Amino acid sequence: MTELFGRIPEEKRSRIMEAAISEFAGCGYESANINHIAQKARVSVGSLYKYFDNKQDLFLSMVQFGSQVLKSKFDEVMQGDEDILVKVEKLLRTIQRHSREQRSMIRLYNEMTTQCDPLIVKPAATDMETPSAELYSSLILQMQQAGVVRGDIDVRMFAFLLDNIFMMLQFGYACDYYRERFKIFVRDDIFQNDDYVIDQVLKFVKAAFERREPVE
Amino acid sequence: MTELFGRIPEEKRSRIMEAAISEFAGCGYESANINHIAQKARVSVGSLYKYFDNKQDLFLSMVQFGSQVLKSKFDEVMQGDEDILVKVEKLLRTIQRHSREQRSMIRLYNEMTTQCDPLIVKPAATDMETPSAELYSSLILQMQQAGVVRGDIDVRMFAFLLDNIFMMLQFGYACDYYRERFKIFVRDDIFQNDDYVIDQVLKFVKAAFERREPVE
DNA sequence: GCAAGATGAGTGAATGGTCACTCACTATCT
DNA sequence: AGATAGTGAGTGACCATTCACTCATCTTGC
Incomplete structure (x- = not known):
């Protein structure tokens, strides 16, 4: 550019x-x-x-722009000091809205993941993934220290697993193949039941992160 | 073909x-x-x-073949009547081995997910995803009835979330972008620590699926 | 105030290369 | 001889990128 x-x-x-x-x-x-x-x-x-x-420069600039837009929406949610689960719920709602309103940007992101040239992929990945990796890791660590999240886990691995859930949901709402897959796994009408999806994902995430014997 | x-x-x-x-x-x-x-x-x-x-026919045939190969490895693991967690562990090991030995097949699968033509995508997705969707769902249901897995969940949604983890790990081991992302989220040497990854993923999955107050 | 030149954004037809796919032909069977 | 399998040069379409050009605006010297 x-x-x-x-x-x-x-x-x-x-x-x-x-x-x-x-x-x-x-x-x-x-x-x-x-x-x-x-x-x-x-x-x-x-x-x-x-x-x-050239073409690649145009493409990468657009991918970068798309990820910035999403990042700024996420940053907004991550401000404030609510519980991790409250934040996760808000992030999930953001994902549902954003994936539908800006379907193209999410598709661009998926397109990026199939690129092979390491000279392109490495800096792009660093640029786009580092902020979320740090964001989730520090949130989990913080919640761990507050005793809300279990202590026996690798914070970064769990941040990764959490972000995986977010990514697959984004793709599920925005990309044709992942959409089909989502319908096959769950139900055809899953895209009319946003609250239900959030409810189930939260159940999953909650159990995965929660301390086993809550204090007091 | x-x-x-x-x-x-x-x-x-x-x-x-x-x-x-x-x-x-x-x-x-x-x-x-x-x-x-x-x-x-x-x-x-x-x-x-x-x-x-034509080109597309060749491509789709190869994708289908690749998914068959993986499916047959998974089917082998899913036989026998061990606990869900034992099976998940075996599946994770299969993923690690297969993603490295047959990196190209996994990449092909990722390539498939960016295709848009609904006439191609829909039948391909049905073909490739239905078997795993049914496999995981019935396993979870079975474990639920045996009292090992919690009862308050949508079996199909949880099967979806479980398969998401598997997919992202496969891509993490086989595709350049996802590989970088994996390293960024966790650590640079994560690909030398297969057992550690399995250990952490199991912790995550176990907590997500386990009944809260174990019987007896 | 203004002509002569300089600047640089904007243009789109032309170029050069690539590649999916064809088909006229050959070779090898039964 | 007829069918079936194999060949690879050739064709036509497509498309990223270039470049010679236009034109509006600015600068400078008078």
Whole structure:
């Protein structure tokens, strides 16, 4: 992404981002067509190449943007000092809303996971995963010290397992294959029962994290 | 896949499958090159098109094959009537071994999840996910009736959550992005500590499924 | 105030490369 | 001889990227 892209009018910028995100999410990275993106955004291909070095640069910039958006929503939830389970519930609700409203961004993320080039994958993963890894780990540690969460666990492993649940739910709401899978495993009408899903996931998470013999 | 492919010599067939699986897993569906696959397998492109209708057919056949192989390993573990946790442990070990030995097959599966065409995705998902969904659900139900697993849960939702853990571990061992993510969340040397991973995952699963006040 | 030049954003047709798929042909059976 | 299997050069479509150009705006010297 060149600095020029940061200087063009807001409206044009979001037109381009919307076009790119929807094309990449709809066709996948390889099949996405730069010329289509330019057309959809009502911008010349030449301009697009003034804003981004190449197709990959455009793709990665969009993925990064998408993860920023989700991260900021999560950060908002994580503020305040409620119990871990209250926060998990809020995160789950955020996931349900965000996955539906910004389906394309989640699909982009899934698309990213199939990329192989280590020069791309490593920095992108570090960028996108480190914040959540730290966030969950410190939350769990904090709750552990408060005696709410059991002490006999590897905090980072459990943070990983928790984030796995979040990821699979996001994909379940946003990506076609994972959607089908969700329906097959549970029920066809699972997407009309958001509260039920949250209820069950909470039961699962609660039991996994809770201290066995609660103090007093 | 034409019936001719079933009639050619075993050795040639596996040469083709190996070449196709490694190409699709290494480059992704779109970038995979049919001509390369033919070369690698020491077969003419023409022949390849006598065995498979088109690129997509070849891809789907390979994905299906890969999932069959894993399924048969899982089925073996699921025989016998041990406790759910013993089985989960065995499944986790199978995942660790299989994800490393057959990395390409797991990658293929991840590649499948980014496909969008509903005409492809729906039957493929049904084919691949239904058996595990039924397997886990019936196991959990059985353990519930035996009083080992808590009764206050939606069996199918918990089967889903359990399979999520399995999937994310598979991807964590086999796919570049998920590998990085695993390292970021836990530790760089996590891939040298298979027993530790199993231990922690079991702690998580055990607590999630276990009856709260054990009988007797 | 203004002409002459400089700057750089914006354009889209053209290029060069790639690749799925075909088909006319050959080889090998029965 | 007819059927069946195998071949691989060739075709046509597609698409990322480039580049020669336009045009509006700014700068400078008078």
